[in-house]
Amino acid sequence: xxxxxxxxxxxxxxxxxxxxxxxxxxGWPSFAEDPDRAHAVLTAPGVTSVVALVDGEVAGFxxxxxxxxxxxxxxxxxxxxxxxxxxxxxxxxxYAVPLTGALRVxxxxxxxxxxxxxxxxxxxxxFRIYP
Numbered sequence: 388x389x390x391x392x393x394x395x396x397x398x399x400x401x402x403x404x405x406x407x408x409x410x411x412x413x414g415w416p417s418f419a420e421d422p423d424r425a426h427a428v429l430t431a432p433g434v435t436s437v438v439a440l441v442d443g444e445v446a447g448f449x450x451x452x453x454x455x456x457x458x459x460x461x462x463x464x465x466x467x468x469x470x471x472x473x474x475x476x477x478x479x480x481x482y483a484v485p486l487t488g489a490l491r492v493x494x495x496x497x498x499x500x501x502x503x504x505x506x507x508x509x510x511x512x513x514f515r516i517y518p
Contacts, residue, residue: 393446393475395482398429398436405445406438409465435459437483439466439475446470449479451487459489 398406403426410418410425418425429436429450439447447466453459466475484492 392441393470393478394440395478396438396440397486398438398448398450400426400430402438402440402445402448403429406436406448409445409448409467410463412468413465415463415465435483435486437479437486439470439479441470447475447479449476449483451483451492453487453489455488457490459484459487459492461492461494 403422406429407419407422407425410416418428428434433452433455435449435451435453437449438445445467447464447470449464450462451459452462461480464476464479466479480492
């Protein structure tokens with residue numbers, strides 16, 4: 388499948404179940420634990436959330452936070468196992484990043500180094516701090 392066979396659009400609540408299903412498949416419990424909270428997060432001020440649809444079903448999504456001018460952070464991105472390796476994740480980013488208004492996007496990954504290293508980037512050291 389070519390990513391052009393997918394439709395890319397901004398998130399709305401009708402896509403929540405599909406986004407939650409992708410998170411559950413990845414073993415990410417935060418959205419599934421409280422769907423109302425997940426929807427609030429995906430639509431919060433400064434957030435850009437987009438989905439990839441294949442045959443009307445959510446095949447992928449990306450969730451970014453931004454100041455709207457300089458900096459954005461890719462918080463989550465996932466593509467269903469049945470639609471991977473087809474350019475959907477890259478196309479999600481190409482669609483979403485301009486919507487943030489930011490000049491650059493930072494991210495943290497523990498599973499997708501090969502994917503991100505194939506994109507134009509500069510590698511920096513980073514930390515995730517838990518309260």
